Amino acid sequence: MTTDRKQEQREEARAEDPASGPLTTDQGVAVDHTDDSLAAGERGPTLMEDFHFREKLTHFDHERIPERVVHARGAGAYGYFEPYESCAEFTRAAFLQDPSVRTPVFVRFSTVQGPKGSADTVRDVRGFATKFYTSEGNYDLVGNNFPVFFIQDGIKFPDFVHAVKPEPDTDMPTGASAHDTLWDFVSLQPETLHAIMWLMSDRAIPRSYRMMQGFGVHTFRFVNEAGRGTFVKFHWKPKLGAHSLVWDEAQECQGRDPDFNRRDLWDAIEAGEYPEWELGVQLVPEEDEFAFDFDLLDATKIIPEEQVPVRPIGRMVLNRNPDNFFAETEQVAFHTANVVPGIDFTNDPLLQARNFSYLDTQLIRLGGPNFTQIPVNRPIAPVRTNQRDGYHQSRIHRGTNYSENSLGAGCPAVSGADGHAYTHYAERVDGAKIRRRSPSFQDHYSQAALFWHSMADWEKEHIVSAFRFELGKVNALAVRARTVEELTHVNTELAQEVARGVGVPVPDGGQEPGPHKSASPALSLEALPGDGSIRTRQIAVLVTDGVDAAQVTSVREALAAEGAIVEAIAPTDGEVTGADGEKYQVDRALPTVAAVLYDAVLVPGGPVGTPAVAQDPDAVRFVRDAYRHGKPVGALGSGVGVLTPVVPDGVRVSAQTGSVVADQGVVTDPAPGAAGEEFVREFTRAVAAHRHWDRPQVRI
Template sequence: MAIDESAAVPQTASAETAPAAGAKQEQLAPYRVDKTGTRLTTDQGIPVDDTDNSLKAGPRGPSLLEDFHLREKIMRFDHERIPERVVHARGSAAHGYFQPYGDGLAAFTAARFLTDPSVRTPVFVRFSTVQGSRGSTDTPRDVRGFATKFYTDEGNFDLVGNNMPVFFIQDGIKFPDLVHALKPEPQHEMPQAASAHDTFWDFVSLQPETMHHLIWLMSDRALPRSYRTMQGFGVHTFRLVNADGQTTFVKFHWTPTAGVHSLVWDEAQKISGKDPDFNRRDLWESIEAGVYPEYELGVQLIPEQDEFAFDDLDLLDATKIVPEERVPVTPVGRMVLDRNPDNFFAETEQVAFCVGNIVPGIDFTDDPLLQARLFSYLDTQLTRLGGPNFAQIPINRPVAPVRHHQQDGFHQDDIPLGQANYHPNSTGGGCPYVPGVGSFPEAFTHRPELVDGHKARKRAESFADHYGQAMLFWNSMSAWEREHIVAAYRFELGKVAYPHIRQRVVAELNRIDNTLATAVAAGIGVDPPAAVSVNDGRNSPALSQADQPKAGIAGRKVALLAADGVAATSVAGLKDFLEANDAVLEVLGPVDGVLRTAEGGILPVTRAMNTVSSVLYDAVAVPDGDEAVSRLIGDGLALHFVAEAYKHAKPLAVLGTGDRMVEAARLPVYTTSDRVEGVSSKPIAAALDGVVFLAAGAPVDERFTTDLFDAIAAHRHYDRPVDGIAA
């Protein structure tokens, strides 16, 4: 099961040793159309003299049928839309590359893109919400898709995963029922992009296998701060196959190098109104700024002979994880997203992920959910993209050569040469030829496996435990994570109209933990249940976001509230510190334009305060300067901005006399006794619940920036007393 430790050492390949690095970008080049400096034409290349007026019989007469430009323009407009995805409709994507650290996986798989550190494999990654339509928002409580298309030199490999390592159901035959219950209710098509309604909770309360995934959904994992700070999982157990045909079970993990961070529910709801494109904007702007999202690929490897070594889980059960304490995750490579799409529709919308796209060295297992997805994804693309030739769409084309005898159909873009369109043939010299059995790894060879059993519609007994891993997840949470989970259940069930559904959910939660069930019951008008099971106390620290390693502050956005009279020196120091660490400072003023500084200069305003909100930033700073602070204290919007950021547990940088604003906002971190002769006596320390103070007139020095760096890197400070904050 062990991997050579050299696999965990990053290695950088030069352009000369990375043959696939630019392959996909070069392949897309012929399809890019630069319309600048060119004449307007029809689809047939006919120049157009006027595209603002239809051809009429007289200026006020009827439009004429012979106006071919009008007919073509309207026809093309009428057919611009294609069917949206049934799930994962709202997405955002980016190009990049994957590169293995070393050859540590060579003993387990023949897949070269996982074992040759000299190869940079181009990738296209699409992130998405699951339940909402294309027009929904980015920040609902929902699972997030994390789908990666590897354009390997042996064909496309699609790792189609989520930001949660488990799924609701064990067998794909239940997928239509799950999605029907989760989507808006059929009688009135409400609610959009929300699971807080009767049909969803009715379904999950009657389907106990959903309990594990459900508690993940009620956690902060369902509210990622950004796609850059979101984990990804392959969900299923796959097989790795080496050159000798030997197999090893594998689970795939993506871990962001920027850390794993989430929003809080109140914040997520407000973001939906302030900026419904919050996550996709963050991804786009980060790449444009050169702060490239990066993820480490890790694997859990289980020898084939250990398939039945776990007495409390089945490797084929997609509702279960293999705890990292039992099988560690070994890092094997990194993925960097460094280029935005050229066109959203042509790439992000038309990309077709299929679970069945695998390459030599990787194979499936008999997971019944995975088996159904093998059919479903291909079937869906046929309808959504208009026919069987969707693989010829530029974003879907592999960099590996494509040679076969498939022909015709809608949108056939190739012009096949020769007489032979069948196999075997002699008119085409027998080409394209079939390498034959035994040519592995040059050709994909299905692993020979003995299958024996009576036909029956039933589940394996090893799939029967629906509560043990939900209990493991609950036990692994920190105090603040548990509070958020209880609040989420209360919010969701508070939207359920039927009392018996609420009662049934609480009864199911009681099978997980009585404390959880009692706390939820207390908030939704349900009688608290008596304990029916004993919590076994097992936990897995890797499941808690509180235990995730803290990364740097690259890409974090900090809002500085400012007004006329702001002290420019401290602003400049703060800006230099943030930019040196690839973070962003935005100056928010009462209006757009410039501000007059205390030193007599001007300070450009990035945005007017009333056009944004604290929920759009990772941290908030209040300025030094008596006049500026007095103006801000008189602005209820500014005071709410600070109080709301504090309530959402965000870091605060308090510069000099800005401490008056903290006091005016009635934050419990500050009182008048902390000030001596108008100067803050607060120490320069981030230990005060993530609030970092700088004395009036003091320079932004290393001591201050170190504490502020740590406060921002921690992302949130949930130990604050926030219940009394009016925000």
């Protein structure tokens, strides 16, 4: 979206918004001055009769509401969902029936552990919550970017959150899981290990919310018109593929741009590059409930896609940013129990707890029972209840407020036998009242091992490094050792490599679980490359005075035509003078950015490739960091020279003019002048691949 169009929209909004008129008090009284308090003389005391001062300050004093206990830091957007075809075969949910009907949605992404002021790129689970404003009422699919959770029973949720939150005596660390209390909890609770494996993988540091999977976590139940139930697990698959940061750049992003993921989402939508996900489901007939070697009600388990494929049923597009962060993103309230006819629960003990906890939390966070009247929470379906009064009631009710009644003509009346009302799935439940977990919940290691065996070699290396970093921050050596001992039940090699890095005895082997030694390829990030495009990929082009401007212009236009966002980076802001004497606008100054903020780097011809500039530490570091993080690196003309001190001998670099060489994500062409079609094609292919992990390490 252009700057001019943005300005036009702002002016249109002001024309329609009552706030565009004169300033008033909350009572509508016009105010002629708001910069000075009413006082007795120029230097006298402030007078209590200054009602404008008191109202303004009182409102300010109460502007903040309690932040969420978890998922405090988030970003949101509006959009729509549309099914591919009718899903009437397995659910009566109205929004899953007609491909021509678009259901409005609001989605909130978030980190979990940290407060609102923490950074986006911490190692953490990410929330992925979707509110569907359906014709039958609001449906909330409250999920995460992991398909499993850390505990099996909701009664353990306070313990887990207390353990992962900052240490109670120091209130540190902020937004991080690398500390004693979490790992003490993990080492004593084997059920956490599967989710911990996800947490130690690159899934915990997504490149973008737009490049992140989402999962419903629990096993839910679809119910069709005939009352037949089908177990279901929900999957969100991003159109752009699932891509992640690496830990080193995630940490630098926290300093360079703590809003890295939030900014990315906002900017993409503002630019008209609307994020898109496909909704898929795993469906299990009720008669197959016990057909697996794990319990479907266990939230620490997945159904491997090789056993039950994911069936695509629709797509979601986010196409509008909120107008006000507080009113919408902050006040939106999700609840796992917000379901519509055709979607029901199972007896998952963690899900049952969430069905209680979410509503209980909203009541205190949003100030009372009427938070559903906040616009972002308000259903598009008619609301008719006998619930009245309470904090922040905005509706003016008339008539009776009880049921049954005759004085109000019997209204609102319950629905008849027309099939439109929500009816709970009829399921026989009996048993003694006990505090005991089912034996079918007791296997805590097999799926953690499955995850490990499903990873590519580079993913395994990153997981080992993550464990070493996290446990290296743990002061209690006994906790480190106990955690390593637990890892021996997942994989001996993993446990031994972690032990060598954290200074505890290296364990012997022989404790791994027997089942699930085979891999599930769908669990690896390599299985989620995306649509093959480079849309919205951020590409940095290093420029300086004397640069081959024609070369830069040609390659920039070619990459922009493919949907990439190309920025010219120079030693200083402003303009550079090209080799032809023309001025070339700089987008950002080198000291204000870093390679971690970009998906690829391109070095054009001109002085940037001469020996003197090739030794410039900032330029060399920029290219080196992009290379060592597995990102595509391209060079044109004399720009090929800047790669010499960085790229190792195991990577081929073109030395012949007019000869394009693409090797392991490094694309070079020493020819001067405009970039050729072959170079653009090969560089685009390298960027679309996102990362190139198998190439040799940098020299410096």
